[in-house]
Amino acid sequence: MKKVNIYFNRWFSVAYHYMNLIRNNEDGIPVQIFATHSDIRHMSLQGADVAAAEPELEGIEYVQFCVDFCRSHEIDIFIPRLHMLDIALHASMFDAIGTKVLVCRDLDLLEKIMDKGKFYESVKETGIMTIPDYHVVSTAEQFQAAYEDLAAQGHQVCFKPTETEGGLGFRIINNDRNPLQDLFGHVTPYISFEEAYRILSSVDSFPNLMVMEFLEGFEYSIDCLADESGRLLAAVPRRKAGGRLRLMEHIPELEDIASRVAGAYRIPFNFNIQMKYSGGVPKLLEINPRMSGGLHISCLSGINFPYLAVKSALGGELQPAEFAGNVLASHVEQPLIMRINGESVVTDAVNLSGSSS
DSSP states (O other), X not given: OOOEEEEEOSOOTTHHHHHHHHXXXXXXXXXXXXXEESSTTOGGGGXXXXXXXXXXXXXXXXXXXXXXXXXXXXOSEEEOOTTHHHHHHTHHHHHTTTOEEOSOOOHHHHHHHHSHHHHHHHHHHHOSSBOOOEEEEOSHHHHHHHHHHHHHTTOOEEEEESSOOTTTTOEEEOTTOOHHHHXXXXXXXXXXXXXXXXXXXXXXXXXXXXXXXXXXXXXXXXXXXXXXXXXXXXXXXXXXXSTTOEEEOOOHHHHHHHHHHHHHXXXXXXXXXXXXXXXXXXXXXXXXXXXXXXXXXXXXXXXXXXXXXXXXXXXXXXXXXXXXXXXXXXXXXXXXXXXXXXXXXXXXXXXXXXXXX
C-alpha cells in the first residue's frame, strides 16, 4: 500500500501528538509525515519523518514556498497553521499539483473567524450562540468609554486583541491590585484601569482591542470534527479540572451549540469552539478553524480527530462518532533525544537549515 505523504507547516509543539495520532491510525494506513519550521530544533518536528527549516516569508511568497515543498515531496495532504488565510486564498495552487489542503475555503468566513470583533457581529446576526457584552476599540478614549459602560452594567472587565492566538494580550482589569506586591509576586494577567489607560493613551491609536465582560465560570473547548462538506461528525467538550487534570464530558447544551455552529458555518475537518459560562449561560469566546492546542487530550475520548480529518480528505467514508462516557485525563513530561530526520541534533540549527529528505 502506497504511503500517504502528509505535510505540517509551522505548528505548535503539540503537533508532535497530532502526527503520532495520524501515524498510529486505526485503519493501518501507512503515512510519511513531513514538517517545516523556522526553528529546525522545534519540538513539533520530532513527530515528523522528514523535517526541514522554512524561511521567514509572508503572503504569496510564503504560499509559493509551501507549494514548492508540496510539489518536490509529492505531498498528498497539507495541514497548515501559519498563514492559513493566505494559503486558503491560494488553495487552487495546491489543487493544481494534486495536494489536498485541510483548510476552510470560505474566505469571508475565515476572515471573520480570525477577527473576533467581526465574528461576534456575525454571531449576533445568526443568534446561534450567546456572546458576552463587548466593545471594539482602537483609541484610549474609546477604551475608557467601553470600560465605563461595562462596569456600569456590573461587569468585571477584561480585554484582548481582536486578532491573536491563545492568551496573548489578554488582561483582566482589577483596580484593587497592590503594585508593589505585583512587582515581587507572580506574573499575572491583572492590570488596573489607570495603568492600561496610561499605556494606551501613549499612542494616537492601536490595533483593535475587544473590551468585554469577564466570564467567571468554567471554560470549555469543544473539539469538533466535520467532513469536507462541513457535516458535524463529533464534538467533545473539554475543560480544566484543577492542576493538570482535564475532563471530557457530555454537556448537551454545548453539543447542541457545536451542531448549530456546524450547520451555520459548515467549517470542514477539525475546528474548535471556546465557550465560557457566566450565570449558568455558556457564552462564546472564539472559534479556531483548525486543530486546537489541546486536541490530543480530547482524542483520549477514543475519537482520533486528526486522522479522521485526513481520512475525510482522502475520500474515506466517515460515520458520526461519540465517546461513551466522561473521561478524566492528565499528562506527564516525556524526555526525548532531539532528532532531525533520524539523526541526533548536536550542532547549531544554522548548520541544519537545509535539512530535507
